Amino acid sequence: MSERRGMLRRRGDDGPRASVGELLPYLFPKKGLLAGAIALSVLGAGFALAQPLMAQELIARVEQSRALEWLPWLLLAVVVIGAIVDGFQHFLLQVLGEHVVLRTRRTLVASMLRLPIAEFDARRVGDLVSRVGSDTTLLRAVLTQGLVESIGGVLTLVGAVIAMLIIDPLLLGLTVLVLAVAIGAMLVVMPLLTRASGAAQEQVGHLTSALERAISAVRTVRAAGATAREVDAIGDRAGDAFRAGVRVARISALVVPIFGIAVQLAFLVVLGVGGLRVATGEIAISQLVGFLLFLFLMIMPLGQLAGAISAVxxxxxxxxxxxxxxxxxxxxxxxxxxxxxxxxxxxMVAFEGVTFAYPSADEPRTVLEDVSFEVPAGSRTALVGPSGAGKSTTFALVERFYDATAGRVIVGGSDVRDVDRESLRSLIGYVEQDAPALAGSLRENLRLGAPDATDERLLEALDAVNLGDLVGRSPRGLDTEVGEAGVLLSGGERQRLAIARALLAATPVLLLDESTANLDARNEASLKAALDVASEGRTTLVIAHRLATVVDADQIVVLDGGRVLARGTHEELLDASPLYRELAAHQLLAPAALD
Known part of the structure; x- marks a missing residue:
């Protein structure tokens, strides 16, 4: 795992790149729209090719003093209808481009939210957000900046070349020679542009990550007097993104003069050589005008192709x-x-010789070593021990956020690696240590694990954890906003809200990680009574630093340094476990620890 993430990081340093074959599936989310856009592109090519032919015929009739009849009106109609076709095709391409962005974002979000937890440990949130925002938008340019239009452009190009070949092969040969040199130069530039664009997007991702980091901890930054330093650090990231963007602009700017010089040379060559051929009578003036019009018509799809290549x-x-x-x-x-x-x-839960080390690009850090204990169905088990003992990691293994390095984690009599994750987690209610609240309303937070819960049940859950007053604080009731990450709630309120969310899910297994850590004595007593009721008939595992909340547990497991030191009831551990006796003594739950 760590080796694979290391490889990904090294590849990302140079800017990860995809192949054209990987790009194509993203461009066809709506085949009907695509077919319509292509059909209009072909139709537009037909109208475009008709215009030089009609203009050439118009000039020839003037030269020969023949009647123009309906030809000027037909030419005007072709020009107007061609413009309408081009406008409608542009609209279809814009809509198709939005579908590309939508499909890509949905695919990317679905992949992100299903990544293993270890991937989130190794990546910056801001960089992931950048991929959903700016990177997906760039795919739209592939369609809206010429890829589909280039299909009609190719037809226009072929038609123009055939017409120019019929008018004067010599002038066509000189034109192709000049343009071929320019196209060859652009093909050399394009790989440089691809690499530079990838690097620029990487820098935008780093900028977003730095900004997300500062905003998410803005109170800590302000309190530490670090605002100016964070502004400078993010400014440096913005500067890196600017320099990467300028490099893209510098490389892409080479395409414009190369192509512009080629067009000007082609025009001057045709005008000069064509003028001589008109003077010698080898071609008529109407043919030269027609050739020039077809030359301009050929330049347009070449520009579209150059734009398409740049966009790709x-x-x-x-x-x-x-x-x-x-x-x-x-x-x-x-x-x-x-x-x-x-x-x-x-x-209901059992650990059999479980050893676990968190994945790391460096040396793996072993957190649990040969841990074994059982939790009978319907019982209440507490995990206690000093910070860093591995208590929260046991919950992560029960939820299967990670898999044990060795040994087995058993839930309901089955190894968690042998069962479907969704069915496993549907049996477990989990209140995390930092009790996160989601940005949104009270109702949205409570219904996260119970989407069909009625308002009556929501209010009962809030009352059970002594949060009923939250509903009365605002006329919006259950629609009261809790702020980003629950910032409008106190730490204790966020914790009780998380517990209410777990109680609503009514799962047979309940995991409570430091569930009363941020509560005062009154709310702790109220919540303990609510949990006693909620725990009836459930298997409950509690991580606690306050031993007073778990002294009546059916079983207490003492962890230290990733190992199980002792198991038993409160009274049994006071006699059998020096560490537990010391923890109890510090909390005035036992006589002072003996030397």
Whole structure:
């Protein structure tokens, strides 16, 4: 795992890149719209090719003093209808481009939210957000800046070349020679543009990450007097993004003069050589005018092709960053696994010789070592021990955020690696240590694990954790906003809200990580009574530093340094475990620890 993430980081340093073959599936989300845009592109090419032919015929009739008849009006109609076709095609391409962005964002978000937790440990949130925002938008340019239009452009180009060949092969040969040199030079520039675009998007991702870091901890930054330093640090990231963007602009700017010089040379060559051929009588003036019109008509699709190549080059850099995430294995099981059905009589939770080390690019850090204990169904087990003992990690393994390095984690009599993750987690209510609240309303937070809960049930859950007054604070009631990450609530309120959310889910297993850490004595007593009621008939695992909240637990497991030192009831551990006796003594729950 760590080796793979290291490889991804090294590849990202140079800017991950995708192939054209990987780009194509993203461009066809709406085949009907695409077919319509292509059809209009072909139709537009037909109208464009008709105009020089009609103009040439118009000039020839003037030269020969023949009647113009309906030809000027037909030419005007062709010009107007061609413009309407081009406008409608542009609209379809814009809509199709939005579909590309929508489909790509949905694919990317679905991949991100299913990544293993270890990937989030190794990546910056801001960089992931940047891929969903700016990188996906760049794919739209592939369509809106000429890729589909180039289909009609190719037809226009072929038609113009055939017409020019019929008018004067010599002038066509000179024109192609000049343009071929320019096209060759642009093909040399494009790989440089792709790499530079990928690097620029990487820098935008770093900028977003730095900004997200500062905003999410803005209170800490202000309190530490670090605002100016953070502004400078983010400014440096913005400068890096600016320099990367300027490099893209510098490289892409080479395309414009190369192409412009080629057009000017081609025009001057045709005008000079063509004028001589008119003077010698080898071609008529109407033929020269027609050739010049077809030359301009040929230049337009060449410009579209150059734009398409440039857009594809930029898009491949952005798609490389998108594909870097999409290619990562998701947390969902690779093969079909059975739904978890707890077996009667089996312990609801059991650890059998579990060892676990967090994945790391450096040396893995072992957190649990040979941990074994059982939690009977319907019982209440407490995990206690000093900070860093590995208590929260045991919950992460029960939820299967990570897999044990060695040994087995058993839930309902089955190894968690043998069952479907969704069915496993549907049995477990989990209140994390930092009790996160989601930006949104009270109702949205409470319904996260119980989407069909009625307002009556929501109010009962809030009352159970002594949060009923939150509803009365605002006329919006359950629609009261809690702010970004629950900032409008106190730490204790966020914790009780998380517990209410877990109680609403009514799962047979309840994991409470430091559930009363931020509560005062009154709310702690109220919540303890609510948890006693909620725990009836449930298997409950509690991590606690306040031993007073777990002295009546059916079993207490003492952890230290990632190992199980002792198991038993409060009274048993006071006699059998020096560490537990010391912890109890510090909290005035036992006589002072003996030397």
């Amino acid at each position: 080059s930029v898009a491949l850099g952005a798609l490389g960053r998108i594909q870097e995430i999409v290619r990562l294995p998701s947390e969902s099981d690779a093969d079909a696994r059975v739904a978890l059905e707890p077996r009667p009589g089996a312990p």
